[in-house]
Amino acid sequence: MNKRNFLSAVSLAVASLATGSAWADGNTFKIGLILPMTGQQATTGRQIEAAARLYMAQNGDTVAGKKIELIVKDDTSVPDVTKRVAQELVVNDKVNVLAGFGITPSALAVAPISTQSKTPQVVMAAATSSITEASPYIVRTSFTLPQASVALADWAPKNGIKKVVTLVSDYGPGIDAEKFFKERLTFNGGQVLESLRVPLRGPDFAPFLQKVRDIKPDALFVFVPSGAGAAVMKQFLERGMDKAGIKLIGTGDITDDDQLNDMGDGAIGVVTSHHYSTYHPSAANKKFVDAFQKANKGLRPNFMAVGGYDGMRVIYEALKATKGNGGGDALLAAMKGQIFESPRGPMFIDAQTRDVVQNIYLRKVERKEGQLYNVEFDVIKDVKDPGKAR
Numbered sequence: 001m002n003k004r005n006f007l008s009a010v011s012l013a014v015a016s017l018a019t020g021s022a023w024a025d026g027n028t029f030k031i032g033l034i035l036p037m038t039g040q041q042a043t044t045g046r047q048i049e050a051a052a053r054l055y056m057a058q059n060g061d062t063v064a065g066k067k068i069e070l071i072v073k074d075d076t077s078v079p080d081v082t083k084r085v086a087q088e089l090v091v092n093d094k095v096n097v098l099a100g101f102g103i104t105p106s107a108l109a110v111a112p113i114s115t116q117s118k119t120p121q122v123v124m125a126a127a128t129s130s131i132t133e134a135s136p137y138i139v140r141t142s143f144t145l146p147q148a149s150v151a152l153a154d155w156a157p158k159n160g161i162k163k164v165v166t167l168v169s170d171y172g173p174g175i176d177a178e179k180f181f182k183e184r185l186t187f188n189g190g191q192v193l194e195s196l197r198v199p200l201r202g203p204d205f206a207p208f209l210q211k212v213r214d215i216k217p218d219a220l221f222v223f224v225p226s227g228a229g230a231a232v233m234k235q236f237l238e239r240g241m242d243k244a245g246i247k248l249i250g251t252g253d254i255t256d257d258d259q260l261n262d263m264g265d266g267a268i269g270v271v272t273s274h275h276y277s278t279y280h281p282s283a284a285n286k287k288f289v290d291a292f293q294k295a296n297k298g299l300r301p302n303f304m305a306v307g308g309y310d311g312m313r314v315i316y317e318a319l320k321a322t323k324g325n326g327g328g329d330a331l332l333a334a335m336k337g338q339i340f341e342s343p344r345g346p347m348f349i350d351a352q353t354r355d356v357v358q359n360i361y362l363r364k365v366e367r368k369e370g371q372l373y374n375v376e377f378d379v380i381k382d383v384k385d386p387g388k389a390r
Contacts, residue, residue, distance in 0.1 A: 029066035029096050029319060031312075032089035034082055034110070036102040037074035040201070043227040043258055044102040045074065048124050048308030050296050052099075055312035058291065063316050064324030071095065075106055082106035083113070090117050097122060097315055097331065100308075103225060104128040104172040111135035118328035120318075120335060124311040125226075125304050128172030129387025132355045137328065139335045139354045141314055142307035143275045145176040145223060146386040148251040151360045152221070152273040153184035155378070161219045161247060162190045165212045167205075167232075168223040170197035177223035177251060180386055193217050203228065205235045213241055222250035226304055229254040230263055237266040252276070252374065255365055257302040260372045267372060270365045275358050276303040276344040279373035288343035303344075310342045314349065350384065357384050 033052060035045035049072055061068045071093055075082040082101070089095045090113060098114060099122040101107035107126040111134035114121040123131055123140040132138045156164065166181060168174030174197065182192045193215055196208045203224070212220050220241070224232055233255075236248055248254070252274025255267060278289055278300050288309065292301040301309075318326075318334035326334070339348040347358040360383045363374035 032095035036077040047304040051305040051308035079109035083109040124307040141311040146180040149181040219247040277374040285343040
């Protein structure tokens with residue numbers, strides 16, 4: 001789509017919403033859920049859609065007199081597709097909220113549309129720090145990579161890990177993870193020997209892992225998007241890097257609960273930092289996991305699922321607060337500052353940044369009840385995004 005067509009589409013959206021036609025369906029409230037349902041990040045889409053439908057099943061499909069309609073669109077994690085789908089949802093379907101967004105480039109592609117059409121954009125997955133700064137209408141219920149990375153950089157030097165190589169996917173979240181881990185590790189007296197970046201599309205980790213083996217650090221710190229962790233784990237073990245004394249550490253994406261059981265015993269002992277584990281020992285989480293698995297043929301919910309589940313809660317509560325009568329600005333105002341108990345633990349939406357504030361947990365992979373889980377052993381409470389704390 002060329003620039004002229006893009007601008008005219010956005011102008012159409014603005015005109016459409018300015019006349020109040022987004023509420024023309026009267027008693028219907030539409031949520032446009034844009035997700036990667038096929039392609040490299042398909043597990044993200046599957047998890048978030050399942051969680052959104054579970055929330056609706058548990059909380060009803062009518063809120064403040066409005067019938068909730070969930071419109072799911074596959075963007076295949078291609079930003080141009082995300083942008084086109086978002087335009088169609090705003091102009092043709094007249095959605096009240098846009099939600100989902102599996103990767104950062106997709107979330108950023110939609111930011112101008114959200115701004116100009118005044119449509120709240122609830123980011124349930126993408127995790128680059130700067131996303132919420134791209135539009136005043138963006139609210140995030142997932143996490144940020146700086147939140148997860150800094151916690152691990154504080155833990156590592158206290159546990160014999162001083163020399164590290166970083167390996168990240170070469171796009172926004174990976175660059176965030178690399179930067180904030182390196183800065184904090186260096187501050188704590190550690191050293192990053194080399195920073196490696198792997199292409200996001202069609203990654204081949206083998207040559208990078210061989211290079212790490214030759215460098216012989218105390219540990220390899222990894223960030224890859226949800227769905228790619230199993231490939232890293234497999235190749236790490238195939239090269240005998242664990243036997244060479246190199247520890248594998250990273251953000252929780254690499255020991256994704258969705259894939260962890262398939263990784264085998266080689267994953268045992270891997271330490272990660274993240275905001276959610278299926279094994280989180282709270283009553284709210286146990287209830288969530290049980291319900292999710294019953295509704296999805298035993299599928300284990302991961303951190304993407306909890307981002308989707310909590311995103312739906314934020315939308316529902318905003319609709320309740322506006323008594324079903326508010327447009328985009330009223331909904332956005334009602335989303336800011338929400339505080340609640342999530343399956344991940346306590347969290348809130350910072351009213352200034354519109355970003356999530358939450359606990360970050362240090363976890364170790366262990367075998368429990370015959371399955372592999374990320375078992376929490378420490379917590380840093382109420383972590384704001386370090387990327388915005390400057």
